[in-house]
Amino acid sequence: MDNKCSCQGCDVADLSSSYELLSGIIAKYKDREGSLIQVLHAAQSVFGYLPFEVQRQIAEGLDMPLSEVSGVVSFYSFFSTQPKGKHTIRVCLGTACYVRGGKKVLERLQELLGIDVGDTTDDRVFTLEVARCIGSCGLAPAMMIDDTVYKQVNPEKLSAILSPYYKDSGKEAEA
Amino acid sequence: MINITINGKKLQVEDGLTIMEAASRNNIFIPSLCYLEGVHKFGSCRICVVEVERAKSLLASCITPAQEGMVVYTNTPRVRKARKILYELMLSDHPKDCLSCTRNQSCELQKLGERIGVSSCRFEGETSPSYVDSTASITRDAAKCILCRRCVTACNEIQGVGAINAQNRGFKTVISPAMELPLADVSCVGCGQCTLVCPVGALKETSSIPEVWDVLNDPTKRKVIQVAPAIRAAIGEEFGYEPGTLVTGKLAAALRAVGFDDVFDTNFTADLTIMEEGTELLGRLKDALTGKGATLPMITSCSPGWIKFSEHFFPGCLDNLSTCKSPHTMLGALAKSYYAKKAGVDPKDMYVVSVMPCTAKKFEIDRPEMANDGMQNVDAVLTTRELASLIKQVGVDFRALPDEPFDNPLGLSSGAADIFGVTGGVMEAALRTVYELITGKELPFDKLHVTPIMGLEQVKEAAITFTETLPEYDFLKGVTLRVAVTSGLKGARKLLEQIAEGKSPYHFIEVMCCPGGCIAGGGQPRPTNDEVRLKRLKAIYREDEGKQLRKSHNNPYITEIYEDFLGVPCGHLSHELLHTTYTKRGKYNELKDK
Structure with a gap:
């Protein structure tokens, strides 16, 4: 197994230590019935996502079929089988943001990043998601990048908002 | 109340x-x-x-x-x-x-x-995309699936395989292997129990009818067919007979009417299996008891779904499996060697079809081990359901057919061969022969039935003590032979876990992949439920009891084939034609190429 995580900008420098953590998590829950979801949560917090090999080890460790583990992973939208970008953009599509142009913001972001909702850019800088109200209705349309809220966003502002994140990732803004 | x-x-x-x-x-x-x-x-x-x-x-x-x-x-x-x-x-x-x-x-x-009473469908809209995934055994079509999850229960709860489950959610839900991998990449054993319970056309056997039609229309081919023991007690249901109706004679007649040149009975090689497997067991027992060491318990190897299960889930226990090929591949091997020579046919022009109650056998015939002289032992497998469909396509009136016998020399069988079709049957057949070989006396059970290992219970066991033995078997004097029988892979897993832990008390184990045995195989008529299982089971025992010949070693054609061709059981030629090896696969085929 390649011990380097393929996910760019990933904090997990050495996967073998992540797999050690995973073994510990599995050992802790092994004999507790109905603990698959807890194990998946913990594993996702270690790896950032739940790739095949992680799911396989969980199935093996908890002695259940992989088809059942993958069934649970694919049922809940919280779990991801795709690696996440370094930064997560959440465009609010709650009622207030929606009526004030949240959808246009989202469409422009899809264009700029070249990805659909739920996907991650090839350079693994951004993952694009939507949110149903982030509690900033007075600032509509709003979006978040990681923990930062951007207020009254419009499609023209987007390039400027994104560019510092590219610098942060050591890349040139493409847009 | x-x-x-x-x-x-x-x-x-x-x-x-x-x-x-x-x-x-x-x-x-x-x-x-x-x-x-x-x-x-x-x-x-x-x-x-x-x-x-x-x-x-x-x-x-x-x-x-x-x-x-x-x-x-x-x-x-x-x-x-x-x-x-x-x-x-x-x-x-x-x-x-x-x-x-x-x-x-x-x-x-x-x-x-x-x-x-629905006469219209008012709703139209997006439909699930068609996604067809086939292995040699099973074909699944996601668009036809109605998400009832019966197959999930069959695969997980009944067989304990867990190859498929519900993936995704809402409209995107599909029943599929993990991460929507193809069935061929996961530990599907091909048992076909999912195809037995599917209410619609989403899960079915992968059809071999087209290739069989091609051969039927090819005058250069010598068309050989054989039928498994369990077919005679089940195929009648496809033609309106009550479950449990024996149609052995009509079945042989139908195969001739469809156009096959040689109509053989897999029962013959079931008798042969007893000679080979019985000899193998005695050899292992001798080695174990005389200090040479041998892998015990020995486990039967007739059921290819079971074989694939052990290769996926217990790759460390493959030495416990008998090395005997399954009876129908033995018959294929003999048809293309012994019989081809006898009949003056070039085996390359011979096409062997097996009618099996089984979908796993479709996978089995493509295994590289199931070939001799560069030729596959068996060329195509039809399930019971497929044969019924072929008979209908040809236009044969099954119910109007006379009773006809199978062809010799690969067509005569004992009652011991018939019971290969039910759980406990292979073990009973083996005991009828082995006991007599060791003691010179008939197996001491009423009507030769080993009652503790009969019926639909998941795991059954019996013990037989050899108080007196013939001189050449005195190493078995006073020894109690412990045997276990299971059908359905959940029971098999329990027995295999015991073996893996070194705690198995048994010498010999019979495993059939499908609950109830081949009478309830994945290729049998629908519905197959416990009521139907019991009726087919009783029919198989009736077939056995109706025969003069009840023990494999008394079959005159078995004696003849050893005298004329094979030499002795487990001899050189037997090993070449009738025995096989196994492949460590791992749960996701990860060991297969290592």
């Missing part, structure tokens, strides 16, 4: 029943779809909803317990409207190609429409 009122009728029913069970025991039938008696109580399709006084919503009667004082209505306008809408919604995401579907006229969804 509790009191319950259904449709105004005051009834007394046993405690612990569901509303549906309580109703059906009183001849009130509630339409259902996902429910499968004794197998699947899930409540996913909601077709069986009923109105219960004081309940806010309609309740799924297949999972709701009947309770004291309950007042139930099964056909109110509210109920009927709900059922129709549910049915129409199901149809809105189901292909309407019924006429060209293999399940046409045997489809439970189609029958349900008639049952609840």
Whole structure:
């Protein structure tokens, strides 16, 4: 197994230590019935996502079929089988943001990043998601990048908002 | 007992029943779809909803317990409207190609429409994409799936394989292997129990009928066919006979009428298996008891679904498996060597078809080990269902056929071969021969039936002590032979776990992949439930008891083939033609190429 995580900008420098953590998590829950979801949560917090090999080890460790583990992973939208970008953009599509142009913001972001909702850019800088109200209705349309809220966003502002994140990732803004 | 009122009728029913069970025991039938008696109580399709006084919503009667004082209505306008809408919604995401579907006229969804009186489908919209995934054994078509999850229960709860489960959610839900991998990449053993319970055309055997038609139309081919023991007790159902009707003679006649040149009986090589496997067991016992060391318990190897299961889940226990090929591949190997020479046919022009109750055997014939001199032992496998379809396609009136015998020299068999089709049968057949070889006396059981290992129980066991032995077997004097029998892979897993832990108390184990044995194999007629299993099982024992010849070693053609061709059991030629090796696969085929 390649011990380097393929996910760019990933904090997990050495996967073998992540797999050690995973073994510990599995050992802790092994004999507790109905603990698959807890194990998946913990594993996702270690790896950032739940790739095949992680799911396989969980199935093996908890002695259940992989088809059942993958069934649970694919049922809940919280779990991801795709690696996440370094930064997560959440465009609010709650009622207030929606009526004030949240959808246009989202469409422009899809264009700029070249990805659909739920996907991650090839350079693994951004993952694009939507949110149903982030509690900033007075600032509509709003979006978040990681923990930062951007207020009254419009499609023209987007390039400027994104560019510092590219610098942060050591890349040139493409847009 | 509790009191319950259904449709105004005051009834007394046993405690612990569901509303549906309580109703059906009183001849009130509630339409259902996902429910499968004794197998699947899930409540996913909601077709069986009923109105219960004081309940806010309609309740799924297949999972709701009947309770004291309950007042139930099964056909109110509210109920009927709900059922129709549910049915129409199901149809809105189901292909309407019924006429060209293999399940046409045997489809439970189609029958349900008639049952609840739906004459139109008002809803149109997005439909699930067609995704067809085939292995040598199984073909699944996601577009036809109605998500009832019976197959999930068969694969997970009954077989304990867990190759498939529900993936994703809402409209995107599919029943598939993990991460929507193809079936061939996971630990599907090809048993076909999912195809037995699928109510629609979403899961079925991968058809070999087209290639068999090609051969039937090819005058240069010598067309050889053989039928497994379990077919004679089941295929009648496809032609309107009651379950448990034996149609051995008509079956042989039908195969000739379809156009096969040689109509052989896999029973013959079941007898041969007893000679080979019995000899192998005696060899292992001798080595173990005389200090040479041998791997015990030895486990039967007739059932290819079981073989693939052990390769996936217990790759460390493969030495426990008997090295005997399954009977039909033995027959294929002999047809293309012994018989081809006898008949003056070039084996390259010979095409061997096996009619099997089994979908796993379709995978088995492509294994590289199942070939000699560069030729596959068996060229195609048809399931019982496929053969019935072929007979109908050819236009043979099965019911009007006379009884005909199988062809020799690969067609005569003992009753011991017949019982290869039921759980406990291979073990009993082996004991009939082995006991007599060791002691010179007949197996001391009434009618030669080893009663403790008969029937549908998951794991059965027996012990036989050799108090007296013939001189050449004195190493067995006073030894108690411990045997176990299981059918269905959940039981097999228990016995294998014992072996892996070094705690198995047995010398010899029979495993059949499907619950009840081959009579309930994945390729058998639908429905196959416990009632049908028992009827087919009894028919197989009737076939056995009706024969003069009850023990494999008394079959004169078996004696002849050893004298003329094979030499001795487990000899050089036997090892070449009749024995095999196994492959460590791992759960996701990860060991296969290592």
